Amino acid sequence: MVRPQHTTFDKVKSVAENRRARFDYYIEDKFEAGIALTGTEVKSLRFGEGSIAESYAEIKGGECWLINANVPEFSHGNRFNHEPKRPRKLLLHEREIAKLQGAVERKGMTLVPLSIYFNSRGRAKVELALAKGKNAADKRHTIKERDWKREQGRILRENR
Numbered sequence: 001m002v003r004p005q006h007t008t009f010d011k012v013k014s015v016a017e018n019r020r021a022r023f024d025y026y027i028e029d030k031f032e033a034g035i036a037l038t039g040t041e042v043k044s045l046r047f048g049e050g051s052i053a054e055s056y057a058e059i060k061g062g063e064c065w066l067i068n069a070n071v072p073e074f075s076h077g078n079r080f081n082h083e084p085k086r087p088r089k090l091l092l093h094e095r096e097i098a099k100l101q102g103a104v105e106r107k108g109m110t111l112v113p114l115s116i117y118f119n120s121r122g123r124a125k126v127e128l129a130l131a132k133g134k135n136a137a138d139k140r141h142t143i144k145e146r147d148w149k150r151e152q153g154r155i156l157r158e159n160r
Contacts, residue, residue, distance in 0.1 A: 009127060011117040016050040016069075021112045023142060025131035028109065031100070033126045034091035035066065035116070038082045040074040045124055047074075050116055057090060057111035057128055059101045064090040066113060066126060090126060103130050 009032050021027075037045070044050065055069040066088045073081045092100075103109045114127040134142070 009117075009125070010119045011115070011127075012120050013118040014115055015045050015048055015118065015124075016052045016116045018052045018055070018112065018114050020053060021114055021129065021131065023134075023139065025110065025112055025129070025133055026138075027112075027114075027129045027131050028103075029130040030114070031092065031096060031128045031130070033064065033128050035124050035126050036089040036091060037071075037124055040077040040080065040082050041071045041088075042124060043077075044071050044074045044082075045116065046118070052113045052116060052126075055113055057113060059097060059104065059111075062094070062097060064092050064097055064100065064111070064128075066090050069113065069116075090128065100130060107132075 009030075049072050051070040052066075055066060057064055057066050059065075068085060069088060070085055071082070072084050100111060104111065110131050110133060112129045112131045114129050116124065116126050119125050
């Protein structure tokens with residue numbers, strides 16, 4: 001029986017995107033994870049604030065955590081406002097956590113968040129990727145390919 005293909009995640013409102021991750025890593029597999037947030041963090045994300053540019057995920061004690069993600073304090077928050085760079089728990093099934101942990105330990109892969117978004121039900125989600133790091137030569141090759149594709153598009157437009 002053929003395995004069903006992954007459907008793309010239902011991204012209604014994208015809040016933060018890690019564009020550098022696709023340049024620095026080979027993306028092997030993607031997972032959608034829920035994220036445990038406090039009230040002011042959700043409000044801050046709904047206003048479109050937040051950054052995952054330097055963040056990563058790790059597995060500790062059978063749980064997955066998002067480390068170094070910046071969700072700035074809510075402007076109208078009071079004394080119950082949240083800490084901007086606190087570790088946030090990612091909500092995944094045990095089987096998914098075991099798969100991620102095995103890949104990280106055995107294959108030397110990294111857990112990289114690609115984006116934070118709200119789905120159609122209004123829940124905050126994190127698109128998490130299992131990735132392998134690129135070396136400098138691979139990055140140069142990626143730049144060369146990107147430039148060539150841009151040049152191809154230019155040539156095709158001129159010849160119409």
